[in-house]
Amino acid sequence: MAVPTHHVAEAGTLPQYRSDPDGSQPPLDFPAYRSTGLRHPNEPLILLPQRLTEVTGPVLGPGRVGPLDHDLTRQHAGEPIGQRIIVHGTLRDGNGRPVPNSLVEIWQANAGGRYRHKVDNWPSPLDPNFTGVGRALTDAQGHYEFVTIKPGAYPWGNHDNAWRPAHIHFSVFGRAFTQRLVTQMYFPDDPLFAHDPVFNSVPDEAARQRMVSQFDLDNTVEQWALGFRFDIVLRGRSATPFEEPHQ
Amino acid sequence: MTATELSGTELTGTELAGPTPSQTVGPYLAIGLPWPDGPDVVPPGTPGAFEVVGTVFDGNGQPVPDAMVETWQADPDGRFDHPDDPRGAVPGWRGFGRSATDDSGSYVIRTVLPGALPGQAPHLDVSVFSRGLLNRVVTRIYFPDHQDAHATDPVLTSVPEKRRGTLVAVPSEGGYRFDVHLQGPGETVFFDV
Numbered sequence: 001m002a003v004p005t006h007h008v009a010e011a012g013t014l015p016q017y018r019s020d021p022d023g024s025q026p027p028l029d030f031p032a033y034r035s036t037g038l039r040h041p042n043e044p045l046i047l048l049p050q051r052l053t054e055v056t057g058p059v060l061g062p063g064r065v066g067p068l069d070h071d072l073t074r075q076h077a078g079e080p081i082g083q084r085i086i087v088h089g090t091l092r093d094g095n096g097r098p099v100p101n102s103l104v105e106i107w108q109a110n111a112g113g114r115y116r117h118k119v120d121n122w123p124s125p126l127d128p129n130f131t132g133v134g135r136a137l138t139d140a141q142g143h144y145e146f147v148t149i150k151p152g153a154y155p156w157g158n159h160d161n162a163w164r165p166a167h168i169h170f171s172v173f174g175r176a177f178t179q180r181l182v183t184q185m186y187f188p189d190d191p192l193f194a195h196d197p198v199f200n201s202v203p204d205e206a207a208r209q210r211m212v213s214q215f216d217l218d219n220t221v222e223q224w225a226l227g228f229r230f231d232i233v234l235r236g237r238s239a240t241p242f243e244e245p246h247q
Numbered sequence: 248m249t250a251t252e253l254s255g256t257e258l259t260g261t262e263l264a265g266p267t268p269s270q271t272v273g274p275y276l277a278i279g280l281p282w283p284d285g286p287d288v289v290p291p292g293t294p295g296a297f298e299v300v301g302t303v304f305d306g307n308g309q310p311v312p313d314a315m316v317e318t319w320q321a322d323p324d325g326r327f328d329h330p331d332d333p334r335g336a337v338p339g340w341r342g343f344g345r346s347a348t349d350d351s352g353s354y355v356i357r358t359v360l361p362g363a364l365p366g367q368a369p370h371l372d373v374s375v376f377s378r379g380l381l382n383r384v385v386t387r388i389y390f391p392d393h394q395d396a397h398a399t400d401p402v403l404t405s406v407p408e409k410r411r412g413t414l415v416a417v418p419s420e421g422g423y424r425f426d427v428h429l430q431g432p433g434e435t436v437f438f439d440v
Binding site: 012013014018021025033037038041045046047052053059064092095105106115116117119131167175176177178180183184202211233234235236 | 263264265266267268269270271272273274275276277278279280282305306307309311313317319320321327328329331332333341342343364365366367370372374376377378379380381382383384385387401402405406410429430431434435436437438439440
């Protein structure tokens, strides 16, 4: 029995989005990641029923994306040092519906694990040919693609000899305020996973694995770049719409 | 999005895919997320436009210089440019603001007052991201101009009375001030959305 195949708004009804399953999202208070200590709320969250403001969201279209924004290897006079990679995937909701024409933003360290940011000053060189920022729109099927270089791991001060596994930050909007997501894409088989509290803040093992991209030979380009696939799943809609009150 | 674009890919009720987990924006979001026009919910020079300015504080009362605030709101008539608004979309209404905090932990959004929504007082939905937040926290900004509507707003009235004030902006020069206290005394009310 299929759920309804589309959700054109009916008069007076609003779509509703499912809550995330237990264990699929990190807690706000997670002592192993020390920076949560003074930044997590102590008071319990209060349930916000999904009404108009929560089931709508910004529609950020082509005006946000320049012609080379998706290719982080072509934003300077020369090419950046590092392993050239193609990172691509599909943005969908939990019902499998693609999210088309939607803004995907990424930022990352260079091949040596250094960010072009004023407070990142660990002894690894900046690359004059790499900014580490990309933007793309999903196509009509929800697919996006970036060309970049594989970021390096980098040290941080969370605990003794702490290193973050290589990752690319992703920011996506989906279709509704309630679907807004910022996450990190990791690379397969990183030996640092076992030691990283940010990665391990997600309780459910299967959910953690959804943050790990897959090597993609089919999208690896001979003599040019390795392919990695990273599909992103946002909250899906529940079957029961909300009856919007009338004034 | 049309029905045609949506067809053929829907999973059945037993095959719902789990969501991708959230992760922190980390300390370096400022290289990637701020836009030059991020704070401008409405174009510069829009009649009635004002600033919402605030500081994000941690549990020690220290400003958070590596946070980002995003806002989402209806237009002055209480409408959105969105296909899921059953009253129809208002083309061209951006409704969205984004501001990273500066070295003093402050953000600024330039906007106009939203209109009332069916059964709700005018408000902005707000997301706060930062290093140390593994997921965003969500709050709302209400305005002191609408005190009467606050008394019957279903969200405000669901909040313990002594904490409701954390959701109401205060008038200031050039607009309003709305500080965010992530933790501790005067902790801002955050919602599970």
